[in-house]
Amino acid sequence: MEKPLNYSYYPGCSLHASAGEYDLSTRELFKALNIQLTEIPDWFCCGATPAHNVDELLSLSLCAKNLELADQIEGDVAVACAACFSRLKTAQHVLGESAVKRKQVEKALDAPLKLDGNVKHLLEILAKDFGLERLAAAVNKPLTGLKVACYYGCLLTRPTDVPNLDCVEAPTIMEKVIEAVGATTVPWTHRMECCGANFTLSRPGVVIQLTGAVLDSAKAAGADCIMVGCPLCHGNLDIRQKEIEGVYNVQYGLPVFYLTQLVGLSVGLGSDKLGMDAMIVNPTPLLREKNLL
Amino acid sequence: MKKKKMIISQETMDVDFVRKVEALSGTSVRRCFQCGKCSAGCPMATFMEHPPNRVVRLLQLGQWQRILAGRSIWYCASCETCSTRCPNKVHLASIMDALRKLSWDAEGASKESYVQLANKLFLQNIRTYGRQYEMRLAAVFNVKSGQFLKDLMLGPKLLAKGKLKMFHSKNKNMSEIEKIFSRIEAMRKNGEAL
Amino acid sequence: MQPTKQNTFEPKIIAFVCTWCTYAGADLAGTSRMQYPSNVRVLKFPCTGRIDPVFILKAFQQGADGVLVSGCHPGDCHYIAGNFHARRRFAVFRKLLEFVGVDLNRLQFSWVSAAEGGKWVEVVTDLTEKVRSMGPMTEFKELAMEEQWSGAINTPELQEAYNSI
């Protein structure tokens, strides 16, 4: 047995609120895979989109503060939320490039910067650190027959050279992970189109248009469900799915899983440990049909 | 404003503003050669009166008033598609960030209020609580924007699913966050940061 | 080129063309797989300037029902000005033929460049159709059949004597 993997864990605000099932399933899955997650004590909000939208310095400072907090714990920083992941990575990138901004942030934090921590999204940990072969070996209940549309959204891969998670225009990391646990993936057109998360509060009309297009594409590609790695995307695809169906008078019925939920299912975790009941679009019929419950 | 004739001279081209944008965004504005790829891929272009390429073009000519008067910058989804695909490495998403920042600094900013309100509340929440509390954010937004019934249908369902938490605990080191905010304010006052 | 079907007249068309423009244009019509009537026979010359009016006369005498002369557009001549000389020569010659009673509908001149495969097809098709509707060119053929007779055969006696030869 190899030495267990250790990470400091940055859940982010959503996972402590609307995306509780993502937090739950992450913790359960990693426990099952014998990966150590230690939540960063007293982490702050990363500032998310609103902060960088209007105040980059604040955004950078918040991220730097969180990285400083994470530095107390051994191991790389594991991030579940794609938005938090993007912000932390961006902060590292920008502060690495600009001496001026680095000085400003140091002054804001009144402390030297500690940016060395390796920020990793869960996908990266599963696919690279843990490894696809080990993952496949850990499977108890392969997701055979489940056709998954992997949705990357904006922030997992973009922009070039910042998250460096995978190819910026044609990533495959989600597909690799979910195929490793026995599911089938569908090729589809809107894997990386924006869902409009930034406007979920202020301009829901925009969200309905953009998310509707994503759902259309997944449905047209013949997917049974959508898999995401971002609570904001999830919020739009899952929570607003009914509303969108109403606006456009269509039926999607596409359950939207977090990647940890599906992988967790494959390693044999029960739906209670995966927070399946918190999903707005009920996944039970689908999972029953595929003999996964 | 949109169609008004542009009188171009060294006086009317605000080079200082452009420099600020370049400093904040860390990207060159002059580099853009107006190929239009940003506008071609922008998911929000149809909602904007100045498509992304034109925002950069106006910026090149130092015509920031025209940009800030419009809603375009507030309709940017920050999806980073433009930055990713720009053939000239113009980081347009960062330029948009910078423009929004400068819009808040400038007088007579955009009419667009909902997005700005959401942003303001979000930042206030962070300053007050250190983290984001969605329920509170949504509720206050609806009150302040006068859309009391917005997303009314979603509320109970989310509560039932445990997605909106009524209660939350404050961070133990809240003083830290307030310090960061106030230090940044002080730096700006002293002209140490934009 | 005998009539292929009964009661249909297939005219014989002779085309005198320059090699640089019209011949190349006809080649282009070929490479573009355009279709046109098979009645035309092409004689290649270096330049329209080389084409002697006597050839046209000779062609009619040899039984051509229509004659086409075609070369480079003005200014395009590979030999600077051959087509300009040809233009004058033929402007005058056609007037002469017209004066002695040749129907000029049987004699077509055109400029067809190396790029005008389509125009070649159009010119050849038009001339073929026109001549087909006019019927055979009988004038020169009849002359060739006739015996020498000094003066008009304008009395019954002469006609009788003529017929007896």
Next chain:
Amino acid sequence: MSRIGVFICHCGENISRTVDVERVAAEVGKMPGVSFSTDYKYMCSDPGQNLLKNAIQEQKLTHIVVAACSPRMHEKTFRKAVEAAGLNPYLCEMANIREHCSWVHENKEEATVKATEIVGMMVERVKKNRVLPTITVPVTKRSLVIGGGIAGIQAALDIADCGHEVVLVEREPSIGGHMAQLSETFPTLDCSQCIMTPKMVDVANHPKIKLYTYSEIELVEGYIGNFQVTIKKKARSVDEDRCTGCGVCMTKCPQKKIPNKFDQNIGMRTAIYVPFPQAVPNTPVIDRDNCTWYKTGKCGVCQKVCGPGAVDFEQQDQLVVEPVGAIVVATGFDLYTIDEKPKGSPIKGYGEFGHGKIPDVIDGMTFERLASASGPTGGKILRPSDGKEPKQIVFIQCIGSRAREKGISYCSKVCCMYTAKHTMLYHHKVHDGQAYVFFMDARTPGKSYDEFWRRSIEEEEAVYIRGMVSRLYQKGDKIVVMGSDIAVGVQVEIEADMVVLATAIQPQKGAELLAQKLGISYDKYNFYSEAHAKLRPVECATAGIYLAGACQGPKDIPETVSQASAAAAKVMTLFSKDQLEREPIVARVKESGCVGCFACKKVCAYGAVEEKEIRDRQGNLIKTVAFVNPGVCAGCGTCQATCPSKSVELDGYTDEQVIAMIEAL
């Protein structure tokens, strides 16, 4: 009795699909004179050609007809094969049964009949074909280069460096051309004079280059390998041999206010002058129109101060004849002006830009002189009207170029780059100024060109505005520029201190007159025409004459230099042999029938027809007849059609051949 071999090609299925080739071969086999007739899948393939060669030898064939594709395609191929088999290549003809038959007809019966007739015609024709020996012409290994700009200089140096004498003729008092006028050159911004003057000096010092400046081509006679060129040396009024170039005459000349053409008329010169200090040769010229001596008969100061006594008021124009074997034409370009053009002119001016009457609206070349360290302002950018430094400067591209309405539809190719260069030069010289450029497209295909253009925007802060300018007008001491930014979609107005127009490149004035002397063709703009736009871009249709530089079409310096070297290489190719070989399709005079009316001479566009006296043994003139110089004859045959007695015949297209074909119908 001829033994004709006929070879019908299937061309895969291209011919055989619509033409019954076997039937054609059988029918043709019955024709009189045909002793061998066959068909084959691919005649042009190696086995096909071998079939042809073997048949010639085995069947003792005397004439060949290959019925296949267009002769434009494979006539050379088959003639070569025939030659390899020991026959004269001109005893082989092609019958075009593909492009003119199988590809254009669908009815197999019709196509087969037609193919048979086409082959029959060619059989009758080939019977009349004669053995034609290849023609050889002697070559004079000296060349003439017309024009002493960078193209002419490069071509002359290249040829001379190969050891052949070059006669370089320049119309102006000095070589150097337009390039000598430029301040810096794109895309490296090195100073034009710095790279140009060494080459000019090389020309002056080269033992193989004979330089005629202030000279023009008067007459060109002869043909490839054997030209006689008459050069008019205009009277310089200064003895080139005596003049030491000390320049005292110029300092003493009382006429000092003559606009200098070299400085685009913004700088002044004296009546006795060299156009610019680095001129080659450094021998002054007296401008007789402006010289007090020539106008009044008084003055003569220059003559008095000239130590060596070089000033010669009596000097006359001189005619010199130079024999050369090849000619490189490198006469360069002129710049379009926006001035009002005479009524009926195909080229129009820009009334909307004030027809050149607004003093601070200048052209790019004037800007070059302003920016040039050795120019009239010593390299300072100053407005012509009041000598002030312009702080707002507007450049407008595509003036004249790409403007069908103005009569020019082509792109002048260099303006995008030189305008970018101008913005940089301006930015370097006027730090607090702002340059604006109105443009439609930026055309920068060239090594390091686009980077250069981008630099002008990204680093040198030029503001490029996509959209053309509608109108310019003077308002106080400003020029109002009314344009639009099509990227924003609004009108744009700039009050400029100076406006620089990137005017179109046009051929030199009088280019068509020189072309007529040389017998080369030119397009509707008077740019000289190359023999083939892609495959013979350096040669003229007239043999022995080559093109270099902008006289053929707009070009920048690297391109001009490349073409000049290419032209030199073509000249060297010609000079590499003592004798030139050419296709024997030329006209020949039958002296017995010729009565010397010289109609042939009158219609020959090449001047190939000469008068030849025929004398008896006692030397008495019997008659004067026409003679066709086979070196000059291009083989059009216009002479033959014109000759009343048909005493001149074009080999390869004789009346016998033509009549045989007509009679075969």
Next chain:
Amino acid sequence: MTQPIDTSIYAAITEAIQAEAHRILAEGEVTAIVGYAAARRKGSAQPIIITDAADSVKLIFTPACVNNLAVYLTKAKKDIPKNGKIGIVVKGCDLKALSGLMGESQLKREELYLIGVPCAGVLASTVCPDQELTGDSIAPKCTECDAHLPTGCDFVPAETLVTPELERKYAVEIARLEALTPAERWVYWKEQFAKCIKCYACRQVCPFCFCEQCLCDRNKPQMVDTTPRPAGNTAWHIVRAMHLAGRCAGCAECERVCPMDIPLNLLNRKMAKELKELYNHEAGFEVLDKGPLNMFTEKDDQSFIK
């Protein structure tokens, strides 16, 4: 209509010619003179070549002096350099032919001594030579004459001509034929050409038919049918007209000598008319560098070309 034409000055002209001929022969300025002399039939005239000054009294000028003497020069041109300058009596129409020949390098002006005669007209070949010259008896070519007074000659008798306006006989006939359909014209010319006996008198008399070997006599290849049959005759007359187009000076000798009375000059006049309309060319006294069919302009009519 019998319009009388005043020929009273012809006697004075004859005297002047004789005097001038005597002078140039006596002074050795020329070695021979081609002129007209009285022939045997009353009133008729025939060409004569005199080499002796004493013979100059033989020279006359009367309405019967119809021949174009230029033809003798083209046949004799080779001998001129050997024998010396030749004098020739020319009417306006004859001078046009000489100018044309000079333009075609057949004659040199400096080898000729031109004695021009003012001419009110000559008699038609179809009337007796002793008749009065009238609007009826005048040669058809003279009805269209625009060259009564030759210019540029070495000597012209100073007599004043009176030339009445006459109906232009060829123009009328051409207009009549042009109004017909092509088929009708074909019938007309077929009848005319059918009469031809291929005697080639037209060729022989024409000053411009100076080729040593006529195209129509060649048989390798035989470009023009040579047989004296309708087909060959038609070909001959078409080729002849074409070869004379732009050159013919309008002396109408071809028509005069034709034993079968074929209106040959009609073809020549028609060509002249077309050349005038197309290229503004007319035969004249001026020696041209290039004939109208040996030159071009870029703007030439091409309305007939597709």
